[in-house]
């Protein structure tokens with residue numbers, strides 16, 4: 409597989425990552441607990457598969473590139489208080505949830521979920537198990553920061569039911585690590601992946617970032633070597649977006665040390681070509697997985713889904729999020745918890761939903777969400793299926809969009825069929841650009857300010 413740098417340059421504009429549609433920028437500070445409860449009750453008249461997300465915001469130290477919602481602290485006791493509030497947050501939902509609904513997926517994100525010590529992990533794990541019906545094959549994943557992880561953490565995670573781990577590595581070169589304030593020797597990565605395998609984790613993902621300060625294509629090649637040595641089941645290679653006006657901690661990064669756009673594109677090209685050569689399948693956006701990994705199988709079996717955690721293997725589940733800033737996705741509703749801790753705690757103290765923002769989807773939003781998610785996850789859109797489901801002609805509903813798709817077809821990124829269109833192998837690298845055609849909220853100016861580059 410060869411990647412054409414000129415083509416990447418041409419399509420390298422700012423755009424959403426479509427972990428939701430409409431994107432979180434469209435959420436509004438409008439909230440009625442009655443409407444929320446009525447909707448959730450109607451949604452729970454029948455049992456459904458559900459996913460649970462827990463946001464653990466604490467981190468021991470600040471990585472300067474970070475754009476996550478986090479709180480830097482070394483006070484472990486803060487996590488005890490937070491866990492109590494997570495339990496109240498779960499208890500709010502229980503009377504509404506259908507008793508027969510099964511949890512098929514749990515994810516701990518952050519911040520740093522492994523900020524929790526082994527006892528706190530055990531406590532949270534038990535409080536989830538005692539409240540929800542966890543399905544036998546549930547995929548339970550956690551984001552891991554190896555720098556302070558102990559073997560006891562890994563054992564506690566397994567006992568709590570975790571079977572998948574995602575390790576933040578970013579870059580293995582010391583000079584780059586110094587430039588972003590995150591020192592993490594390769595021997596630590598080696599030790600932690602070893603523990604995870606020995607304790608029975610069935611899938612290990614490694615996150616990398618290209619475009620960090622002091623990175624060069626040569627240094628990034630060394631990072632790829634180091635990561636391949638760890639033999640992960642999945643690898644995600646994210647492009648660093650330097651947007652200090654949105655992510656203030658990035659102001660600490662020396663802009664003059666950032667690589668040129670050309671070097672950044674070379675790193676991206678190198679990563680794609682090398683990982684595919686090494687037998688990883690390109691899943692979409694920045695994600696690669698081994699052929700026998702669940703993510704690859706989900707891609708094959710058309711059950712791949714995109715949600716706030718990125719690509720996910722379980723399609724059509726309702727997602728309930730707990731913790732500050734967590735976003736739930738239930739049917740035609742998105743709702744997001746307060747992003748600041750005092751307000752999140754304050755609402756729970758008053759027995760209120762700690763919800764700050766909501767987004768109810770219109771009919772048009774639902775139609776466009778379905779098309780955008782099909783492009784992102786299946787790379788294929790069928791007019792017949794669309795027309796059968798929505799009882800409207802695809803060509804008349806998306807007349808302007810069809811016109812805009814022409815340039816992608818002319819560049820060989822998209823192929824037309826009588827019954828639909830499909831992204832070509834090369835087109836799959838530009839999946840965001842093609843999805844953006846169907847996004848009715850995008851305007852050039854807003855896009856430049858709000859979103860990262862598409863490639």
Ligand code: SF4
Pocket residue numbers: 466467469470471474475476478518519520553576
């Ligand atoms: S990158 Fe991860 S560990 Fe570093 S500050 Fe952000 S959330 Fe915390």
